[in-house]
Amino acid sequence: MQKIILDCDPGMDDALAIITGLADKNIDILGITTVAGNVELYHTTRNALNLLKYLDEDIDVYSGKDKPLLRDLNTATEFHGETGMGDIDLPNSSMESSKDYAEFYLKYAEKFPQEIELVAVGPLTNIAHALTEYPELKYLLKGITIMGGSLCGGNITPYAEFNIYVDPEAANIVFNSGLIVKMIGLDATMKGHFTADELEDIRKSDSKYSKVTMEIFDAMFRVRGKIGMTSVVFHDTIALLSAIYKDAFKFEEKPILVETGDRRGKTTENFKGGKILVAVDFNKEWFKKYLIETLK
Numbered sequence: 001m002q003k004i005i006l007d008c009d010p011g012m013d014d015a016l017a018i019i020t021g022l023a024d025k026n027i028d029i030l031g032i033t034t035v036a037g038n039v040e041l042y043h044t045t046r047n048a049l050n051l052l053k054y055l056d057e058d059i060d061v062y063s064g065k066d067k068p069l070l071r072d073l074n075t076a077t078e079f080h081g082e083t084g085m086g087d088i089d090l091p092n093s094s095m096e097s098s099k100d101y102a103e104f105y106l107k108y109a110e111k112f113p114q115e116i117e118l119v120a121v122g123p124l125t126n127i128a129h130a131l132t133e134y135p136e137l138k139y140l141l142k143g144i145t146i147m148g149g150s151l152c153g154g155n156i157t158p159y160a161e162f163n164i165y166v167d168p169e170a171a172n173i174v175f176n177s178g179l180i181v182k183m184i185g186l187d188a189t190m191k192g193h194f195t196a197d198e199l200e201d202i203r204k205s206d207s208k209y210s211k212v213t214m215e216i217f218d219a220m221f222r223v224r225g226k227i228g229m230t231s232v233v234f235h236d237t238i239a240l241l242s243a244i245y246k247d248a249f250k251f252e253e254k255p256i257l258v259e260t261g262d263r264r265g266k267t268t269e270n271f272k273g274g275k276i277l278v279a280v281d282f283n284k285e286w287f288k289k290y291l292i293e294t295l296k
C-alpha cells in the first residue's frame with residue numbers, strides 16, 4: 001500500500017479523487033489537508049468533512065491556508081458551483097478540522113520516513129508554506145505529486161492551468177524544493193475526459209463509491225453544461241493515481257519554471273527551473289477499466 005497525504009480544494013474533481021483513493025486497496029490515505037482554490041477555504045474544508053461523513057469514512061481533515069502566498073484568491077465557482085460541490089447537498093458532518101496541517105505533515109513524515117507521497121491537487125500554497133516552515137520535510141517525504149501545470153496551453157488563461165495560476169509563487173517554491181516532483185498537468189489529464197455515456201458502467205454497481213461518483217459526475221454535467229462543456233475530466237483522480245500506477249503514464253524529466261508576470265502561472269521549460277518529472281501522456285482505456293473495477 002502506498003501511504004498518501006492528500007492536499008486538496010474540494011471541488012468536485014477533488015471529491016472524485018478522494019472517493020477513488022478510499023476505494024483503492026493499494027492506497028492508504030493518512031489524512032486530508034485543505035486549501036483555498038476552487039472555492040474558499042471554509043467550503044473546501046466543509047466539503048471534505050461532509051464527503052467523508054457521507055461515505056462513512058474516518059479520516060482526519062486539516063485546514064490549511066485561506067489565500068495564496070502573495071495574491072488575492074481566484075476561485076472557480078463557474079466549474080464547481082458556489083459551495084464547490086455543484087448542486088449536491090452533502091449531509092453536515094459534526095466533525096471539525098484541525099488547524100496544524102504542517103505539523104501533521106512533519107509528524108507523519110518522521111513516523112514513516114521516505115514512505116509518504118504528498119499528493120497536491122489544489123493550489124500549492126499549503127505545501128510551499130510547510131516546506132518553508134519545516135525544510136526537513138524535503139528529506140522525509142518520498143516525493144510530491146501535483147495536479148497542475150501544462151506544456152500545451154492553459155484552462156484558465158491561454159497560458160496557465162488553474163492550480164498553478166492561483167498561486168504561481170507557491171508553485172515555484174515547490175518546484176525548486178529539491179524534492180522529487182511529479183507534475184501531472186493538462187498534457188496528461190486531458191487524455192482522461194469522458195462523455196456522460198462513457199461511464200454508464202459505473203452506474204451498474206451499487207457500491208457507495210460508485211453511487212457517489214455518479215452523483216458527482218451527474219452534477220458536473222449539470223453545472224458545466226451551462227457553460228457549454230460536454231465532457232468532464234478527472235484531473236485530480238488521474239494525478240493521484242500517478243503516485244501508484246506509473247505504467248499508465250509517460251514521464252519526461254524537464255526543468256520547469258513558473259512564470260509570474262504577464263503569462264502568470266505558465267509552466268515553461270527553462271534551465272533555471274526545478275527538475276520535474278512531467279507526465280506527457282496517459283492511458284485513458286486503462287483508466288476507464290480501473291475506475292469501473294475499483295469503485296464497484
Ligand SMILES: [Ca+2]
Pocket residue numbers: 008009010011013014037038121122236
Ligand atoms: Ca483540485
